[in-house]
Structure formats: structure tokens, C-alpha cells
Amino acid sequence: MPLIISMIRTRMRSFALLGYLVLFGYPPVAAQNVTPTPETGVTPSTLLLYRADLYSGKETAYEETEAQIVQSYADAKIPIYWSALQSVTGSPHILYFDGFDNFADIEKSGADLAQGLDAHPEITTLQQKLTDFVSATRTALAFRRDDLGYRLNKIDLARANYVRVSIFQFRTGYEEEFADAVRTRARIYETDDINTPWMFYQVHSGFSLPTYIEFQPMNSLGEIDDALERNAKARRPGGPGSLSAQKWIREADLSVDIQIYRVSQSMSHLSAADAAAAQGAKRESASTGPAKKYILRARQ
Numbered sequence: 001m002p003l004i005i006s007m008i009r010t011r012m013r014s015f016a017l018l019g020y021l022v023l024f025g026y027p028p029v030a031a032q033n034v035t036p037t038p039e040t041g042v043t044p045s046t047l048l049l050y051r052a053d054l055y056s057g058k059e060t061a062y063e064e065t066e067a068q069i070v071q072s073y074a075d076a077k078i079p080i081y082w083s084a085l086q087s088v089t090g091s092p093h094i095l096y097f098d099g100f101d102n103f104a105d106i107e108k109s110g111a112d113l114a115q116g117l118d119a120h121p122e123i124t125t126l127q128q129k130l131t132d133f134v135s136a137t138r139t140a141l142a143f144r145r146d147d148l149g150y151r152l153n154k155i156d157l158a159r160a161n162y163v164r165v166s167i168f169q170f171r172t173g174y175e176e177e178f179a180d181a182v183r184t185r186a187r188i189y190e191t192d193d194i195n196t197p198w199m200f201y202q203v204h205s206g207f208s209l210p211t212y213i214e215f216q217p218m219n220s221l222g223e224i225d226d227a228l229e230r231n232a233k234a235r236r237p238g239g240p241g242s243l244s245a246q247k248w249i250r251e252a253d254l255s256v257d258i259q260i261y262r263v264s265q266s267m268s269h270l271s272a273a274d275a276a277a278a279q280g281a282k283r284e285s286a287s288t289g290p291a292k293k294y295i296l297r298a299r300q
Contacts, residue, residue, distance in 0.1 A: 041153035045102060046103050047144075051094070053093045058133035062094070065129050066084065066266070083157055088259075088260040095165065145179075148179060155198075155199055164218060165258070168255070172209070177252065
């Protein structure tokens with residue numbers, strides 16, 4: 001896919017953010033790049049993930065500029081859509097989740113992008129401004145592992161407030177052991193009827209070691225408490241999650257990086273359907289009353 005990769009690298013240099021073309025949409029003849037199915041819902045089969053690391057103190061400026069870009073895309077009616085995940089933990093950065101039905105669709109979307117930006121050079125000027133706020137970038141391509149997901153048809157990032165992203169890396173040769181461990185967890189969740197869905201993606205390119213990425217949408221940070229309690233039970237002696245049952249973890253030199261993200265509506269350009277879903281979820285959240293236990297202050 002030389003065309004789209006070339007465009008990606010060009011846009012990264014020019015406005016440090018091509019990967020954010022989350023491209024959930026086709027031209028006007030089709031509303032989304034992701035074809036829903038009863039089993040997988042609206043979870044995409046293929047991902048182009050892009051991370052933009054921000055200079056300290058530039059978070060607000062970045063968000064304001066991105067919000068202007070979002071409005072410009074909406075005003076120009078450019079059928080390119082994206083969702084932005086803003087880091088709550090770790091160093092300040094934005095993770096853009098670009099979903100497609102397949103890798104070929106990534107390349108096809110390049111024509112829509114080029115046409116839209118050529119007709120509206122003012123957007124390119126705004127995107128160029130973003131380079132002042134970005135210290136580093138990274139791009140990866142990945143594909144969904146249906147055998148590792150749990151209740152995929154219950155996942156809709158447009159309706160989530162937060163997303164827990166876990167990156168698993170290990171030595172080559174332990175892929176099946178890792179997959180078995182994830183399947184075991186899914187069976188436990190299914191047996192206990194735990195309605196906490198997740199989706200797994202295997203990285204195709206962008207990382208040197210075997211890498212799997214888990215996305216777990218959350219309505220509130222309070223769901224972390226439930227997860228901690230479940231994990232504590234799973235670690236009981238002799239249980240399926242005990243170290244004695246997971247010797248491969250040490251042998252594989254498994255590393256796990258977990259980050260929490262807030263789904264940023266101001267930096268996301270959603271299709272009409274996704275925007276409606278997001279607004280509906282926001283109203284539902286407001287009707288339950290504000291959370292008292294967690295206060296998340298915006299970074300300045």
C-alpha cells in the first residue's frame with residue numbers, strides 16, 4: 001500500500017498527524033468504512049493506529065487546534081471521520097484509532113483525503129500548526145483477533161467515555177500460550193456473565209516484537225474497581241490465573257503497558273450515526289448523576 005503509506009508519512013511531516021485520519025467513513029455513498037455484523041458489531045477488522053506524543057504544557061493548545069480542524073472538516077463536509085483518545089495516564093499524548101474492513105481500504109481512503117485537503121488548503125494550514133506541539137509519533141497496522149475478543153458486538157467506542165488500552169509484548173514463539181491465556185479469561189467472564197467486553201488486535205507492522213493490543217471501553221473509571229476485584233479472585237492459589245499456571249509468562253519475558261484514555265469529543269470528527277450515538281450516551285451518563293468518587297482534572 002505505497003500510496004497511503006507515502007501519504008501518511010507526508011502528512012506526519014507536514015502536520016504531525018496523518019495517523020489520526022481515523023477514516024471511519026467512505027465518500028458520501030457510504031457512511032462508514034466498518035461493516036457491522038451480528039457477531040463483531042461495529043468493531044473494525046483492521047486498524048491503523050497513530051500516536052502523537054505532546055510537548056509538556058502544549059496539551060491545551062493542541063486540543064484547541066484539533067477542535068478547529070474538526071469544525072473545518074464538518075463545514076467542508078469532507079467524509080473523513082476519526083475518534084481521538086486523550087491520555088489520562090502516562091505522558092501526554094493522543095492515540096488515534098483508525099478502523100477499516102481490510103488493509104486495502106486504507107489505501108482506497110487516501111483518494112478521499114487528498115481530494116478534501118486539496119479543496120480546502122486552510123485545513124492543511126491548521127494541521128501544519130500541530131507540528132509545534134508534537135514531540136514524537138508512531139504508527140502501527142494491526143488486525144482483529146476474533147478468537148481473543150469478548151462480546152465484540154457490545155463494543156461501540158462512540159458511546160464510551162474512557163478506553164483502557166493494554167499493549168502486550170513477548171518473545172517470538174509464545175503466541176499460542178498467550179492466546180490460550182486470553183481465551184481462558186474469556187471463558188471465566190462468560191461463565192460468570194461479566195458484561196465487560198474487549199477486543200484484541202495483533203500488530204502486523206510497527207513493532208519489533210510480537211505485539212497484541214487490547215481495547216476495553218468503559219463508561220466510568222469506577223469500572224476499574226470491579227476489574228481489580230475480579231483479578232484478585234483470579235490470583236487465588238491454584239486458580240486459573242495463578243503464577244503456577246502461567247509459567248510461560250516468565251519464559252516469554254511478557255511485558256504489559258496499560259494506559260487509560262478519555263474519548264475526546266472535541267477532537268473527534270464523527271459520522272452522523274456515531275455523533276448521534278455519542279450524544280445519546282452522554283445524555284444517559286448525565287441522567288445517572290455525576291460521579292462523586294473520581295474527579296479528573298483537565299491537563300493544563
